[in-house]
Amino acid sequence: LLQQSIITALIKISGDEKPFILTPWEHASGGGGLSGLIQNSTLFEQAGVNFSSVTGILPTEMSLKLLSVKKPLPFYATGVSLVIHPHSPHIPTTHANVRYLEVKDSDSGVITSWFGGGIDLTPYLLYEEDGFHFHHILREACNSHDETYYPRFKTWCDEYFFLPHRQETRGIGGIFFDYLGKEEANNQRQIDERLNNYGLFTLDIGKSFLPAYLPIVERNRNIPVSEKEREFQLSRRGRYVEFNLLYDRGTLFGLKTGGRVESILMSLPPLVKFSPLPIVPPNEKGEALLQVIKAPRSWI
Amino acid sequence: LLQQSIITALIKISGDEKPFILTPWEHASGGGGLSGLIQNSTLFEQAGVNFSSVTGILPTEMSLKLLSVKKPLPFYATGVSLVIHPHSPHIPTTHANVRYLEVKDSDSGVITSWFGGGIDLTPYLLYEEDGFHFHHILREACNSHDETYYPRFKTWCDEYFFLPHRQETRGIGGIFFDYLGKEEANNQRQIDERLNNYGLFTLDIGKSFLPAYLPIVERNRNIPVSEKEREFQLSRRGRYVEFNLLYDRGTLFGLKTGGRVESILMSLPPLVKFSPLPIVPPNEKGEALLQVIKAPRSWI
Numbered sequence: 098l099l100q101q102s103i104i105t106a107l108i109k110i111s112g113d114e115k116p117f118i119l120t121p122w123e124h125a126s127g128g129g130g131l132s133g134l135i136q137n138s139t140l141f142e143q144a145g146v147n148f149s150s151v152t153g154i155l156p157t158e159m160s161l162k163l164l165s166v167k168k169p170l171p172f173y174a175t176g177v178s179l180v181i182h183p184h185s186p187h188i189p190t191t192h193a194n195v196r197y198l199e200v201k202d203s204d205s206g207v208i209t210s211w212f213g214g215g216i217d218l219t220p221y222l223l224y225e226e227d228g229f230h231f232h233h234i235l236r237e238a239c240n241s242h243d244e245t246y247y248p249r250f251k252t253w254c255d256e257y258f259f260l261p262h263r264q265e266t267r268g269i270g271g272i273f274f275d276y277l278g279k280e281e282a283n284n285q286r287q288i289d290e291r292l293n294n295y296g297l298f299t300l301d302i303g304k305s306f307l308p309a310y311l312p313i314v315e316r317n318r319n320i321p322v323s324e325k326e327r328e329f330q331l332s333r334r335g336r337y338v339e340f341n342l343l344y345d346r347g348t349l350f351g352l353k354t355g356g357r358v359e360s361i362l363m364s365l366p367p368l369v370k371f372s373p374l375p376i377v378p379p380n381e382k383g384e385a386l387l388q389v390i391k392a393p394r395s396w397i
Numbered sequence: 398l399l400q401q402s403i404i405t406a407l408i409k410i411s412g413d414e415k416p417f418i419l420t421p422w423e424h425a426s427g428g429g430g431l432s433g434l435i436q437n438s439t440l441f442e443q444a445g446v447n448f449s450s451v452t453g454i455l456p457t458e459m460s461l462k463l464l465s466v467k468k469p470l471p472f473y474a475t476g477v478s479l480v481i482h483p484h485s486p487h488i489p490t491t492h493a494n495v496r497y498l499e500v501k502d503s504d505s506g507v508i509t510s511w512f513g514g515g516i517d518l519t520p521y522l523l524y525e526e527d528g529f530h531f532h533h534i535l536r537e538a539c540n541s542h543d544e545t546y547y548p549r550f551k552t553w554c555d556e557y558f559f560l561p562h563r564q565e566t567r568g569i570g571g572i573f574f575d576y577l578g579k580e581e582a583n584n585q586r587q588i589d590e591r592l593n594n595y596g597l598f599t600l601d602i603g604k605s606f607l608p609a610y611l612p613i614v615e616r617n618r619n620i621p622v623s624e625k626e627r628e629f630q631l632s633r634r635g636r637y638v639e640f641n642l643l644y645d646r647g648t649l650f651g652l653k654t655g656g657r658v659e660s661i662l663m664s665l666p667p668l669v670k671f672s673p674l675p676i677v678p679p680n681e682k683g684e685a686l687l688q689v690i691k692a693p694r695s696w697i
Contacts (some may be wrong), residue, residue, distance in 0.1 A: 134673055134674075136672070136674075143672075145673065153647045155405070181449075190498070261652075262652045262658050263658065283689060291634075316591070338638060338642070338669075338671075339642060339662070342638070342639060342642035342643050343642050343643075343652070352561075352643070353561045358525070358562050358563065359673040359674075362639075362671065362673065365635070365671035366671060367669075367670060367671055367672060368668075368669070368670055368671075369638075369660065369668070369669045369671065370668055370669075371638075371665035371666060371667055371669065372436055372443075372667060373432070373445065373659040373662065373663045374434075374436075374438070374659075
């Protein structure tokens with residue numbers, strides 16, 4: 098449903114008839130999903146909106162990391178994730194994800210489960226009002242559940258989307274959270290309550306994506322693009338690739354648990370430039386971007 | 398010296414005056430190197446030839462992997478590595494590397510050291526005679542030292558340059574070897590002899606690069622390029638990026654030990670396309686490539 102509403106809105110804002118290509122798929126070890134892909138619509142060079150609901154076996158290294166148990170464990174994972182790469186460097190790339198994971202200890206039968214998610218923005222040319230708007234909407238969504246959420250999850254996001262070898266963040270952040278509801282509980286009622294709370298919060302975060310992103314698209318869609326601005330975007334996209342393949346836990350989790358490769362790597366930008374030479378910003382908005390990714394700032 | 402001779406030959410074959418940009422650099426924790434970079438010469442969209450000689454500290458996880466010792470260990474590493482991305486999809490991308498690594502157990506004072514290296518070819522459109530020639534030269538270089546080397550190192554190469562999530566190899570291989578001379582020895586004379594032998598072999602492999610690659614460049618440089626062939630090359634380059642960032646041990650070693658990012662990531666192709674849709678080969682030579690990377694073959 099979340100997937101559907103987002104797809105519908107993205108088709109509508111592009112204002113043309115370019116349809117999403119919907120591909121249902123099955124997971125090798127159980128379950129499956131529905132991949133939505135748009136390529137070369139008026140606004141979006143590529144947009145992927147995926148739903149998945151799969152079962153499988155966690156490799157030992159992941160069981161160890163997630164539950165400190167040194168054996169392969171059966172898991173159930175479901176979620177919606179999207180990545181949008183617009184044509185225009187004036188419109189930021191964005192990523193959103195909400196997920197639920199359940200891992201069963203096959204010996205004791207104990208099930209551990211939690212929610213995670215996040216929404217973040219990767220501009221190429223920095224329009225400050227976009228950052229303010231984006232973070233403002235995310236803070237509102239957080240605050241309606243718990244006022245400690247936004248500050249915690251904003252910091253978590255800056256820390257998560259960080260490229261150590263570049264000493265920079267992927268973009269201007271947003272929120273990121275994980276392991277919500279993972280704490281041990283004494284009885285089933287407590288577990289249910291906890292998951293219920295965090296589940297509703299996670300769903301609300303998913304719903305906040307459109308109001309956080311669409312006004313930015315509307316505001317910047319008609320700004321003319323220079324060749325230098327486009328070049329800058331293609332080079333900066335290289336850093337997006339570096340982050341996703343070197344560090345992104347979701348990507349590595351998906352590839353290691355036999356997920357659908359095409360859906361997992363849908364996050365990679367459609368056209369990318371790599372060069373060992375420094376990336377030169379085309380103007381002061383590009384320079385501002387290079388500064389803010391070196392030192393994450395407050396957007397409130 | 399090896400670096401110099403390769404750079405000179407690459408400039409000469411391009412037949413224009415485009416110089417290499419030579420950048421000397423220092424390593425954060427000791428030593429340094431010299432990076433050679435060419436961009437947009439007549440033949441090469443990008444070529445990087447790097448020399449490095451650095452000292453540093455191996456993170457615990459790497460000490461554990463390399464020496465089964467659970468603590469950070471001081472190391473010394475030196476080598477030459479190159480990656481060439483030609484403009485034309487009729488000329489293969491190639492990679493070559495020779496290296497020497499020395500790790501010291503800071504408690505016992507014992508030094509473990511070894512040689513490694515390899516040369517491999519990544520065509521976009523498969524010209525079988527190129528594969529035959531390339532592997533033939535590498536086999537000759539191996540055979541002049543040990544007739545068991547080529548078969549062992551050819552298989553090692555196919556296994557190393559493999560993308561599990563794609564179930565395909567990066568290209569049509571070549572040779573790959575590591576840990577040569579790492580076995581324990583009883584006395585200094587044995588250690589010296591071993592390193593001497595393997596060192597000479599490794600150097601010979603480095604020298605075999607030009608005769609293995611240049612004739613392929615000469616043979617294919619004048620074949621006209623269609624738009625579909627170029628598109629195919631850009632998409633296939635995406636798999637090159639996937640391998641290098643997800644699996645390549647050299648890349649991850651470099652980034653984790655604080656190496657020079659620009660030199661390490663010089664291997665990434667200058668322009669790349671990613672798409673979740675299948676990559677469609679432009680002709681039967683593209684189809685042949687897609688087949689051979691699914692099932693490595695003999696080239697002798």
